[in-house]
Amino acid sequence: MKKFFACVLAATLLSATVQAQQVQPIDGIAVVVDEGVILQSELDRAVANIRAQYAGRADQLPPPDVLERQVAERLVLLKLQVARAEATGVRVSDQEVDQAIAAIAAQNRVSVEQLRAQLAADGSSFEQFRDSIRDELLVQRLRQRFAQTQVSVSDAEVDAALESQQATGEQYHLAHILVALPEGATPEQIATGEQKILGIRGLLERGEMDFAAAAVRYSDSPNALEGGDLGWRGASEIPAAFAALVRQMSPGQVTDPIRGPSGFQLLQLVDTRAAGQGGPSMVTQLRASHILVRVDDTISAEQAKAEADTLHARIVGGADFAELAREHSDDPSSQASGGDLGWFTRDQFGPDFGAQVAALADGGVSAPFRTQAGWHIVKRTGTREADVGDENERAQARETIGRRKLEEEWNRFLREMRGEAFVDFRTGAAAEAQAADAAPAETPASGD
Known part of the structure; x- marks a missing residue:
């Protein structure tokens, strides 16, 4: 929960809010998402927020049209998740929103009134901020409900994970780049995706771009704008298809392209460290x-x-x-x-x-x-x-396996939800690509 509150202040400007129509002059529609819309002003604010996060590192961002398309896709996914949460009975009370805002203010060492003033100084309305907090809480609860109904971990899986952890004694800091493929991809789409991932691999091999910058510029993963960072993971948190490969890699090394259920991936081992040792507690x-x-x-x-x-x-x-x-x-x-x-x-x-x-x-x-x-x-x-030494160790292993399974199932759920949705881009590069009937994605070339 602390991590959620720590990052939600930066994330809130990504939230698309219908109430924006009530507090701002009517502006253009950037995207139609099923029965809702994302306004151009909302998209502009979200892009501006990403640029602010990369202040001093603007050269790491993709071209403006690519960045706008990435941010628009994030907003589309957020809009779809909020709609699904509300349709399935997930609710967040006004009191819970107030408590979340108070926690965010406390973590930033300001009062709620000071937070309100800070938002006003940045040109953001408190009502939009409040709506975005509600959206984040709805998505969080939808994900929790999904985990409870779709993810289970057996005792046998916990036993195997503990055995593997004792054998390796290491944790791995990973990052990835994803070139996504649609469900039922055609041979032409697969060939285009393979060409793109090979092009990205070539850029990295020639030293023309580091891995994080390439992820920001080219990855289709939801964490692209975070440089593709996957954080620290134990062996049990890594899909079985990758675990053996990762154990053989050295820090800084990047895999050859890997074909997975969501598309082509490059995986980087950023660093390794010793796993925590168990014992009486x-x-x-x-x-x-x-x-x-x-x-x-x-x-x-x-x-x-x-x-x-x-x-x-x-x-x-x-x-x-x-x-x-x-x-x-x-x-x-x-x-x-x-x-x-x-x-x-x-x-x-x-x-x-x-x-x-x-x-x-x-x-x-x-x-x-x-x-x-x-x-x-x-x-x-x-x-x-x-x-509780052994009990804690097993609980931690169960949690890490569950987290890995949840990530896999949740990403599949998001892809299915995105594929079933009606999404109509009205402005920018995404609209041009849509009008051209899904034109090929940007393919990296030498010197790009």
């Missing part, structure tokens, strides 16, 4: 049950507190905690088990929740207290010292 664990009265669009904080006070009075009067949790708790993950949360570390559910549990004696019941989720009543049922 003793921690204090708590066990508790809770009843949650959620605050959302249908119940106010005052109504939720009143219900929590009533439930607390019944518990004090002798009512069974587990029965009340099964009947009244709004936490679906623990409701069926009478509110039981199992064993957890103090800050696992947040510092506020942990502090309330830690302050109780075993068997004690808290007064109602508030967190971002709503109003809680907690009953502490136990405490212990536990060695």
Whole structure:
């Protein structure tokens, strides 16, 4: 979540907002996306934001027409994801948007009012910023829901990953360049893609461009404008088709073109480092049950507190905690088990929740207290010292495998969603390419 808030301030100007029509003079339509639109002013702001991020490094950006097309595609994907989230029942309340904005302001060490003033000074409206935060939260929740329903990791996969990690003992910093191919690509499209990836490989071999600059200029990946950086990954986070290859590479080395499900790729091993070593790790664990009265669009904080006070009075009067949790708790993950949360570390559910549990004696019941989720009543049922070294190692392996699987499935989902959408570019190079019936992509040449 911290990483999300740290980058969302820079990303928000990429968000296309319908409300912009209400706060600005009507301007031209840059792109029609299904039943929505991206205004030319929104596209211009998004391009300007990318140029600002590359201040002093403008030579690393692609030509203006290519940059505009890349940014337009990003906005199209964002628009499609927001629409899918809303159509499938994903909701973000005004209170959650306020909390996100407050967190962004705090991370930038300013107040919300100072943030508002800063946006105004930069020529951005607070309403547009607020809408873009809502869009980012909607997409984040859509991705979380997708992960819960589409991604699973077996114990056998965790065992294999741990065995591989012990064998290699390394993590890998990777970057890539993607030349995308459409679903059911024709032989001509495949030949054009292969010609382009070979041209990019030639530029790198001749030293005419470094890998990050080539990614910014030529890659079709959503992370192209970040230089194709994939970050640090363990062996279990690398697709099996690439893992053996990566282990044989030296830092700085670039693979030959690789044909994958999404197109042709070049993969660079940026650096390597030793993976963290496991071992005994003793921690204090708590066990508790809770009843949650959620605050959302249908119940106010005052109504939720009143219900929590009533439930607390019944518990004090002798009512069974587990029965009340099964009947009244709004936490679906623990409701069926009478509110039981199992064993957890103090800050696992947040510092506020942990502090309330830690302050109780075993068997004690808290007064109602508030967190971002709503109003809680907690009953502490136990405490212990536990060695979680192996448990943490397995949990980390499960998380990394899940993250790799999610990335693969999510990118496939985005490609399918983009392929099924009606997208009509009205201005710029993208419109010209569309009018020319998908003209061939830019092919790098010597001296480009």
